[in-house]
Amino acid sequence: MSNLYISNPKEAESIHILREVAAQFEKPVLLFSGGKDSITLVRLAQKAFYPARIPFPLLHIDTGHNFPETIEFRDQLVEELGLELIVRKVQDSIDQGKVTEERGRYASRNTLQTTTLLDAIEEFKFDACIGGARRDEEKARAKERVFSVRDDFGQWDEKNQRPELFDMLNGKIHQGQNVRVFPISNWTELDVWEYIKNETIKIPSIYFAHKRSVFFRDGLIWTANEHVYRESNEEIVEKMVRFRTVGDMTCTAAVLSSAETLDEVVDEIRLSTISERGARIDDKRSEAAMEKRKKVGYF
C-alpha cells in the first residue's frame, strides 16, 4: 500500500515561511515568550530543518514579571532541543535609565519590553525576528504581513506595507532595517490548540487549571503577587483558574476553568465566547491599543 503524504495546509505554509527566513536573512532570531504560540513556532522550526538543528537562536525578552512556570519550561525546552537561548532583561533597561517603570493600578512592563527588544536587535544585528503573532488575535494584527518591514526605530508603517502575493515573500531590506516574521499568521487560537494536542507538544503548566491566589478587578481575574499592584480593598481569593494567553503577570488575566488536560482545554476553547485577548489587560487600555503599540515597535 502506498503511503501518501497529504499536508496540513497551515503547517505547510508556516514551514515554507520559516525556510524562507533561513534562506533570505543572515541573522534571524525566534522571539520566544514561553507562550503556546512561540512553543508552536519552535516545533514548526524543528520540522522545517530536520534532521539539521534549528538554524537560529531564541531570544527571550524577560520582563522580570514572568510566571516562574514559564521560565522553568523555557529552560527545559532549550536544553532538550539543544537550542541557543539569548535572554535580555527589561530590568537592565530600567537600571540603565532607558525606560521608566510605570506606576499605579495598571502598572505593567509590557510596553517597556519594546525598548529592550529594539536594543537586543541592535546589539546582535538581527535582521529577522520571528514571532508567534496571529491575525485572528486582534484587529490591527489582521492587517499585518507575514514579512513585516520595520525601520531603524522598529516602527510599523501600516499604510505602506509591501503587498504579499501568492506565497512569494520579499525579504529584501536595507542595512538597519529588520523584518518581523509571522509564520503562524493564518492560524486561529483553536488551530494552535488542536496542533498542540495532535502533536502532543509540551506546554507550561499555567495553561491548565490550577489553584491560584487571585483578585477581581474590572471583571478580570488578576494574579495576586508582589509584581501586581493591588488596592487594599481588592480581596485575595483562591480560585481554580488557567491562562489562555501568557504574557507577564501584570498584563495577563486568568480565566476560571476546570480544564486540566489538553482535551479539556481544546473543548473549552471551542465553546468559548470570550476572545483570547479579552483577557489581555494591555489591550483594554483603549480600542486602538495594539495598533498604537505596533507603530512604535511592539510585537
Place this chain on the structure above:
Amino acid sequence: MENKKLIKIATAGSVDDGKSTLIGRLLYDTKSLTTDKLEAIEKTSRQRGFDYLDFSLATDGLLAEREQGITIDVAHIYFNTSKTNFVIADTPGHVEYTRNMVTGASTSQVAIILIDARKGVIEQTYRHFFISNLLRLGHVIVAVNKMDLVNYDEDTFIKIRHDFETLVEKSDFNSDQITFIPISALKGENIAKKSELMPWYLGNTLLDHLEVLETADLHESGVARFPVQYVIRPKTEKFHDFRGFSGKLYGGKLKVGDEVSILPSLTRSKIKTIQFFDQEYDEVAPGASITITLEDEVNISRGDMLVKSSEIPLSEKSVTATICQVNTRPLKVGDKFTLQHGINRVLAKVESIDSLIHTDFSGEESTQQLKLNDIGKVNFKLSKPIHFDSYKSNKSNGSFILIDEGTFDTVSVGFID
C-alpha cells in the same frame, strides 16, 4: 485541522456596498464573534446613535479606517463552521486600490463581489470581476446586497443579474462558476438564514453555498514543480552524509523512484526518499513542504527546480506577462528590477510594453508606462533563464513579483502568458 476543508475567499465591493457589514454578519451568524467583541460593537454602535448593530466594526481594524469609516488595506478574517475553515481576505473597493484586491485574490479560491441593489452594476463591479478573471479564481459569488432597501424586489435582482451576465460572456468563466445571491447583510437575509422576505429566490444562502463549493484549486492540478528552497545538511554524526532538498511541492504528486531532472543543469537522478520531519513517505501530494533526497550526488542550490524528467517546463531568458502595478513607481521600458519567480530571483529588464488593458473588458490601448493599479502586457529580458509554466496551467509556477532595486518594495505582480 487536518481534515477540515479550507476555503479562502476574497471579498470585493465599492465603498458603502456593505462589505464589512457582510463579513461582520458572517462572523455573527457563525457564532465567531466572541462576547467581548460583540459588546464592543454594541457599545460603539450605541455611541454613534445607530438603532442596529454596526457589524462593520468587527473588521475595520485600523484607526484611520475607523475615523474615515472605510477599509484601507487587506485584512484577514477567520471563521469556521463544523465542516469548513474559512479565511476571508477583505479587500477594499476604491478605484485606487486594485492592488489590494489582486493581493487578496492571489491567495483565494473564491471571490464574493458585492453589488448595492440600488446602484446595480457599476464601473467598480467590472474591475472586481476583471481581477477575478485575471487571477482565474475558481468561483465568483455575486452578492446583491441591500435588498432591504429595494423592498426585496425580484425584478431589481433579475436586472442586475442580467447586466452582470453580459460581463461573464466577455470573460473566461463558465456560467456555472458564477452564482447570484440576493442578500441583506444588515438584516441577515440569505446569509446563514434563508430569507422569508424573498420567497422568489430558490437558491442556497451565502453560507450554504460556500459550504458546498469544491476547493479544487489550480495550485493543485497539473504537473509537479518542486523549487528547491533550502538545502539541509545537518553535518552531525548521525546524519553525516545527509543532503536533503527542502521546499514546497506545487502542481502534482511526486513519488519515490520518480525519474527527475534538475533545472537549470538538466542533470538527472531518481528520488530516493520523501520526508516530512522524521517520517518517510512513498508519495507526496502538492501543497506539502517536504524534504527530498536523491539517489545520486547532484549539485543543487536554492532556486534550482526539480521536475519529472518527462515534464520539463519552459526555461527561457525572456518572458511575456500580464502585469499589475502594485506600487506608486510606474513601470517603463528600460526599467530594471529583481524578478522573484516563486523563491528564485533573477534580474529583469522591461523590453517593451505591448498594451494597457482596460479593466472593464473594453479592450486595450498602447501606453508608455504602467502606473499604480494599471494592468498591461509587458515583455521582459532576464539575466538568467527561469523555469516556468503559463499562469493558466500552474498558478505558482506561472506568477512572479518585481522588486524595486532601490527601495526593495514589491512593485508589480506578473501572470505569465
